[in-house]
Amino acid sequence: MNWLAILDFARGPFFEVALLVFIGGLAYRLMRILLLGWHFDRIKPAGSKLGGALISYLRGILIWPFIPWVRNTFSKNPVIYIAGGLFHLGLFAVIFLDAAHILAWQSLLGFGWPSLVTPIVDWLAAIAIVAMILLFINRLVNPVLKLISGPAEWLNLLFVFIPMLSGYIMAHHLFFAYEVNFSIHMLAVDILLIWIPLSRISHFMFYFFARAIHGADFGKRAVIP
Amino acid sequence: MQAQTAVNTFVHETGGWVASQLEACTRCGMCAEACHFYQGTGNPELAPVWKVELLKRAYEQRFTIIGKLKLATGIDHHVTDDNLLHWSKIVYEACTLCNKCSMVCPMGIQLGPLIHEVRTGLSAAGMVPADLMSAVHKQEAEGSPLGVTDSVYDDRLEFFEDEYEIKLPVDKKGADTLVVFSSIEIMKYPGNIAAIAKILNAAGENWTLSHAGREVVNFAFFEGDNEETVLFLKRIFDAAKDLGVKRIVVTECGHAYDAIRWTAANLMDVPEGVEITHIAHLLGELVRTGRIKLKEGMYDNGGTITFHDACKIQRRGGHIQEPRDVLHVLAPKSFKEMIPNRAEAICCGGGGGVIAIKEADPYRYAAFELKVDQLKKVGASTVVMGCSNCRLQFDDCVQHFNLDVKVAGLSQMVADALIE
Ligand code: SF4
Ligand code: SF4
Numbered sequence: 001m002n003w004l005a006i007l008d009f010a011r012g013p014f015f016e017v018a019l020l021v022f023i024g025g026l027a028y029r030l031m032r033i034l035l036l037g038w039h040f041d042r043i044k045p046a047g048s049k050l051g052g053a054l055i056s057y058l059r060g061i062l063i064w065p066f067i068p069w070v071r072n073t074f075s076k077n078p079v080i081y082i083a084g085g086l087f088h089l090g091l092f093a094v095i096f097l098d099a100a101h102i103l104a105w106q107s108l109l110g111f112g113w114p115s116l117v118t119p120i121v122d123w124l125a126a127i128a129i130v131a132m133i134l135l136f137i138n139r140l141v142n143p144v145l146k147l148i149s150g151p152a153e154w155l156n157l158l159f160v161f162i163p164m165l166s167g168y169i170m171a172h173h174l175f176f177a178y179e180v181n182f183s184i185h186m187l188a189v190d191i192l193l194i195w196i197p198l199s200r201i202s203h204f205m206f207y208f209f210a211r212a213i214h215g216a217d218f219g220k221r222a223v224i225p
Numbered sequence: 226m227q228a229q230t231a232v233n234t235f236v237h238e239t240g241g242w243v244a245s246q247l248e249a250c251t252r253c254g255m256c257a258e259a260c261h262f263y264q265g266t267g268n269p270e271l272a273p274v275w276k277v278e279l280l281k282r283a284y285e286q287r288f289t290i291i292g293k294l295k296l297a298t299g300i301d302h303h304v305t306d307d308n309l310l311h312w313s314k315i316v317y318e319a320c321t322l323c324n325k326c327s328m329v330c331p332m333g334i335q336l337g338p339l340i341h342e343v344r345t346g347l348s349a350a351g352m353v354p355a356d357l358m359s360a361v362h363k364q365e366a367e368g369s370p371l372g373v374t375d376s377v378y379d380d381r382l383e384f385f386e387d388e389y390e391i392k393l394p395v396d397k398k399g400a401d402t403l404v405v406f407s408s409i410e411i412m413k414y415p416g417n418i419a420a421i422a423k424i425l426n427a428a429g430e431n432w433t434l435s436h437a438g439r440e441v442v443n444f445a446f447f448e449g450d451n452e453e454t455v456l457f458l459k460r461i462f463d464a465a466k467d468l469g470v471k472r473i474v475v476t477e478c479g480h481a482y483d484a485i486r487w488t489a490a491n492l493m494d495v496p497e498g499v500e501i502t503h504i505a506h507l508l509g510e511l512v513r514t515g516r517i518k519l520k521e522g523m524y525d526n527g528g529t530i531t532f533h534d535a536c537k538i539q540r541r542g543g544h545i546q547e548p549r550d551v552l553h554v555l556a557p558k559s560f561k562e563m564i565p566n567r568a569e570a571i572c573c574g575g576g577g578g579v580i581a582i583k584e585a586d587p588y589r590y591a592a593f594e595l596k597v598d599q600l601k602k603v604g605a606s607t608v609v610m611g612c613s614n615c616r617l618q619f620d621d622c623v624q625h626f627n628l629d630v631k632v633a634g635l636s637q638m639v640a641d642a643l644i645e
Contacts, residue, residue, distance in 0.1 A: 032288070033248065037240040042490040046543050056333055076258040084253065084331070143269040144254040148278070151300065153252055198291055206249035207332055213246060214333030221487065221543035223568050225333070 003179045010186035018193035025197025026205060033209070045220040052219015053212045059225065060211050079138050083131040090128025091160075093121055094167070125168050132161050152199055159195045162188040228304045231350035235283035238342050244288065246339060247281050249332040250274060256336055259329035261571055262319040265591030270311075271319045273326035273336040279304065279312045280343050313352040316343050318585035319592075322480075323536035323572035337541070344449030353448050356582045361444045364457060369440040370581075371408035378439050381411050389419035392426065393434060396468065400433035403470040405441040405461055407478035409613040417477055417613060420640030421504060427643050428516040432474075438464025441481040446488070447578030455493045458485055462496050472500040474507055477634055479537030479612040480576060487541065505538055505611045508639055509547025512554060518644040524556040528606030531563050533596075533619070534570035535612035548611055548635055555642055563599040571595050573610075575618025593622040600630055607631040609638060 066085070074081050095101055097116040106112035115121070136157055139145045166188050170181035196202055218225035257263045257272035269275065282304060285292025295301035324337030347353060353361075360370035367374045373381070382393050394400065404425070410417040425432045438461040445453030465473050475482045486501045495501075511517045524530055532548055539545045545567050552560045565571065574592030579585045596619075600608060608630055610616055619632040 029248070033241050033245045035241075036244050036288075038242060039240060039491065043487055044490065060331065060333060076264075077255065080253065080255060142254060143267070144257040144263070144272040144275070145252075147269040147272070148252050148254060148274055200248075200251055203249050203251045203332065206245050209241075209245035210249035210330075210332040210334050213242065214327055214335055217335055217338075218568070221541065223540060223543050223545060225328070225568075 003177070003183050007179050007183040007186065010183055010190060014190050015186065015193075018190040022193040022196055025194075026202060029197060029202060030205060033206070041220075043220065045222075047219050047222030049216035049219045052217070052223075052225050053215030056211045056215025056218070056225040060207075077142070079134055080142075083134040083138070087128050087131035087135060090124040090126075090131065091164075093124040094128065094164070097121060098125075100171070122171070125164065125171075129161075129164050129168060132157065132164065136161075155195070156199055156201055159188075159192045159199075160201065163192050226306065227350040227352060228306050228309055231279075231309055231346040231352070232283045232287070232304050234346040234349040235280050235342070236287050238345060239280075239284050239288070243280070243339065243342060244284060246332075246334045247277070247284050249334055250281070250330075251332065253331065256326040256330045256334075259326040260320075261323075261325075261574055261592040261595045262588055265574070265594050266319075266588065270315055271588075273320075273330075273340070276312070276316050276320055277336060277339045277343060279308060280339060280346070283346070309347060309350055309352045312343060313347050313354065314584075316340055316347065317354050317357060318579060318582055319588040321536065321572050321574060321577035321579055321592075323576065324541055325536065325569070325572060328540075328569055341449055344447075345451065346449075348449045354582045354584065356584075357444065357448055357578050360578075360581055361448050361450070361453060364440065364442070364444045365453065368460070369408040370442060370444045371412050373408045373411050373440060375436055375439075378411070378436065381415070382434070385415055385418055385422075388415070389422075391419050391422045393418075393422055394432065395434045396436055397433035398468055400431050400468060401471045402430055402432040402474055403438065403461075403465050403468060403472070404432055404434055404474045404476060405438055405481075406434070406476045407442045407481060407613060408440055409442065409478065409617060410476060411439075414477075414613050414616065414634065416637050417634050420634070420637040421476060423640045423643065424508070424511065424517060424636065427645065428511050433468060433470070435461075435464035435468060437467070438462075441475050441478055441485070443481050443484040444578065444581075446480060446484040447581075451492055454484060454488075458489050458493065461485065462489075462493075462499075465499050466496050470499065472502060474502055474504055476504045477611050477613040477616070477636060479535040479542065479614060480578075482542050483537040503538055503542060503544055503611075504636060505542075505544040505547050508635065509544070509550050512551050512639075517639075519551075519554050519639065519642040520644055521554055522557055523642040524607070524638065525558045528559065529561050529604050530556045530559050530607045530609060531561055531600070531603050531605040532566075533563070533573065533608050533610040533615060534566060534568075535610055535615045536570070536572040536576060538611050539570060540568045544611075548609075551635065551639060552609065555638060561603050561605075563603045563605075571599065573615040573618040575621075576612075576614055580614065580618055580621075589618065590622065590625055593618065593626070596622070597626050597628065600628065605630055607633055609633045609635050611635045 098121045099115040102112045102115050166185040170185050215225045256274050260273050262271040286296055320340050322337045326336040364370040443457045445457055482503050489495050574589050579589055623630055
């Protein structure tokens with residue numbers, strides 16, 4: 001097989017198409033939500049909606065991945081808190097702070113930024129991969145997750161797992177020739193990009209809606225969200 | 226077909242507010258750990274995310290490409306009447322709309338209000354538990370779900386005036402404050418009525434009760450029927466306008482407060498310039514401003530006192546601090562918090578209409594087990610609350626679980642501690 005040709009395809013036209021689907025798909029979903037109609041809230045507030053929304057964001061971003069144990073429900077299912085938090089942390093570090101990925105960003109955007117030192121990114125990536133396996137097992141055994149998981153939920157895990165794993169293998173030059181690893185990684189990334197707007201992985205976009213609504217609803221009542 | 230009616234209502238109710246939150250859900254299942262009904266029973270179908278599944282399916286099938294694809298390929302199916310039956314059971318019998326789940330959801334999805342939307346669809350389709358429905362009909366016909374008709378109201382008030390030696394002003398034009406009791410208080414906790422009257426009189430408040438607006442409980446709001454909800458609210462607002470009051474005070478009822486304070490203005494026109502507040506807030510204000518004086522430490526010698534946060538008065542009502550301020554005067558040494566508390570408190574399990582549905586009893590008791598645990602851990606000999614619906618649940622469950630705990634209403638404790 002001509003891996004170099006595959007690599008060219010995966011990095012070239014296929015990537016461009018995937019990127020278009022990703023951006024177009026998300027834009028479509030965003031517009032659809034925005035255009036669905038928003039009623040004007042006529043309730044007289046007792047506190048600040050904006051303040052509530054800000055606190056809600058801060059809590060969501062700080063407590064959730066870093067100090068989950070301050071929540072009283074933590075002890076009931078610590079795996080999902082810790083694995084979920086570490087997975088997201090590792091994912092962000094790899095996508096935005098890994099030297100090789102910053103080069104990719106640079107070629108896309110025209111500018112880059114300093115990277116995190118490789119060993120740290122490396123560890124975070126490894127942790128994220130282990131966390132994903134834990135999340136997978138958790139989804140297999142937890143009765144609620146069993147009930148609410150359909151094919152899409154399993155595909156979500158798979159389509160995120162393969163780029164993570166193949167990226168790790170590639171960074172460590174394991175198993176196959178470099179261009180083979182690279183090709184697999186790029187193909188997996190392309191598929192993921194196409195899958196995101198079709199799936200709930202796009203929650204990162206609606207996160208901002210839900211958090212704002214939550215914070216405003218609590219803030220309006222003068223309750224800390 | 227009933228399912229079609231429900232789906233149409235869901236579609237009608239779905240604006241950006243509902244859709245963006247349904248889209249944000251990652252199906253992580255963490256909300257389950259918040260729900261006392263899931264915790265108490267271990268039944269995964271009682272997980273909050275599963276309770277909104279019906280709404281989510283209707284939304285996806287109607288508005289999203291993926292949803293339509295799923296239908297076409299047979300991965301998902303049209304909503305059926307059997308589905309409605311299943312969801313009717315779980316959203317009416319095993320959810321108090323306490324919204325604790327929204328505090329645990331990493332996305333912050335407002336699951337309580339979304340489950341209320343599910344109820345709205347089911348109510349349009351006529352899939353409401355019979356017990357709840359008959360209470361709504363009774364409120365429609367008699368003005369109260371507990372049968373407090375005009376004449377029953379008069380009889381009760383006359384009886385309270387004799388029994389407790391208090392003055393209860395009714396339909397007094399020119400009063401500043403309209404006090405609206407719940408029929409639970411009128412029929413089951415008359416001590417509350419006497420207590421609140423005593424406090425208001427001691428504070429020199431110019432207040433009144435009303436015949437037309439005599440019932441604050443809103444069973445249509447439990448049901449999720451917006452039209453009827455407005456009808457019941459209108460009775461109170463009309464009374465307030467007639468009497469020309471400046472404020473409406475809701476007494477010890479939580480869901481009613483959610484309806485009139487935090488929902489009404491989005492469903493109907495509410496009278497301009499009339500403040501709506503809760504007795505918990507008023508008590509705090511009267512104590513803070515010195516309009517009433519209380520015997521400090523009056524309850525300090527009877528063992529540990531703890532406070533139960535009612536989901537609709539504290540977390541959803543905003544009056545978290547006031548009852549604590551009052552308790553710090555009444556029992557500075559023996560007042561102790563349960564954990565978790567305040568906005569993250571665990572709900573009693575009887576609200577949202579649950580206690581009115583006989584078939585829900587097993588769920589209701591299972592959910593209360595979390596409360597039993599909390600009470601034991603804090604070593605409470607008295608548990609205080611500001612919601613008489615919670616109090617019904619506590620009274621019943623204290624018996625059911627054979628607990629040695631006294632259940633008390635906040636207003637009554639304040640009234641007993643008044644320095645005349
Ligand atoms: S609102 Fe309360 S009772 Fe209902 S699902 Fe959420 S936590 Fe459970
Ligand atoms: S916790 Fe929130 S995001 Fe997770 S399943 Fe429940 S509703 Fe969805």
